[in-house]
Amino acid sequence: MEQPWEHPDWYDLHDTTWTAGPEREPEHYRELVLALPPLDAQDHLADVGAGTGKLSALIARGYPRLGRVTLVEPNLSKLERAEERLRTLLPGSGVHRVAAGIGEGAALPQDGATVAVVGSVLMPVMELRGGSLGDGLTWLRAAVQDVAALLTRDGWLFDLETLAAPWARGSEHDPVRRLTMSELTGEFVRAGFRSVECVYRFRDRVILRGQTPRR
Numbered sequence: 001m002e003q004p005w006e007h008p009d010w011y012d013l014h015d016t017t018w019t020a021g022p023e024r025e026p027e028h029y030r031e032l033v034l035a036l037p038p039l040d041a042q043d044h045l046a047d048v049g050a051g052t053g054k055l056s057a058l059i060a061r062g063y064p065r066l067g068r069v070t071l072v073e074p075n076l077s078k079l080e081r082a083e084e085r086l087r088t089l090l091p092g093s094g095v096h097r098v099a100a101g102i103g104e105g106a107a108l109p110q111d112g113a114t115v116a117v118v119g120s121v122l123m124p125v126m127e128l129r130g131g132s133l134g135d136g137l138t139w140l141r142a143a144v145q146d147v148a149a150l151l152t153r154d155g156w157l158f159d160l161e162t163l164a165a166p167w168a169r170g171s172e173h174d175p176v177r178r179l180t181m182s183e184l185t186g187e188f189v190r191a192g193f194r195s196v197e198c199v200y201r202f203r204d205r206v207i208l209r210g211q212t213p214r215r
């Protein structure tokens with residue numbers, strides 16, 4: 001049988017239930033906060049593709065003594081909202097913003113972050129940029145290198161993503177698509193991240209972590 005949904009029993013069981021719906025999002029984000037090491041005044045969090053700061057705000061609520069936050073986001077209005085939010089939540093901390101994207105050759109801060117979080121950025125941005133899977137991977141590899149360069153020597157990356165369905169197909173010349181778990185894990189390993197591990201999964205929702213590549 002070519003596709004699982006051609007099987008009548010599989011179809012009746014699954015129908016539209018493969019993807020974890022929006023009701024799972026709070027759990028997904030909360031699990032990222034729970035997966036983090038303890039954060040304090042000496043820590044520097046980089047929120048990459050910060051959007052309006054939803055993820056770093058959640059982290060700031062859990063770790064109000066967090067020393068420093070850098071928000072990296074190409075959309076200026078979102079970035080302003082994120083900065084405002086973080087300054088309110090962490091009045092005694094350094095909150096910095098960088099109006100740029102990753103994977104685009106922009107000048108980004110280097111070596112400063114003890115923890116970098118990427119909240120639903122790599123897969124959606126790769127897909128939205130269009131083109132072939134090969135084009136997507138070229139961007140993704142540059143983006144992952146940019147994230148690695150933001151981190152200090154023993155820093156940690158936490159990446160929250162929504163993956164491809166397990167039956168997604170297509171190689172480098174086919175249209176871009178989200179990656180499977182093994183493909184995304186492989187990209188972090190390829191970039192030199194150490195101790196790459198999945199710390200949460202519910203259907204298509206995952207969190208991967210990895211430690212700064214040795215330089």
Ligand SMILES: C[S@@+](CC[C@H](N)C(=O)[O-])C[C@H]1O[C@@H](n2cnc3c(N)ncnc32)[C@H](O)[C@@H]1O
Pocket residue numbers: 048049050051052053054055072073074075078100101102103104118119120121124125
């Ligand atoms: C789905 S939103 C997630 C926002 C936020 N991290 C969150 O969890 O709510 C994806 C974000 O990535 C940003 N983005 C687009 N291109 C980007 C790039 N090249 N580098 C970093 N962020 C990018 C978008 O502007 C958008 O704010």
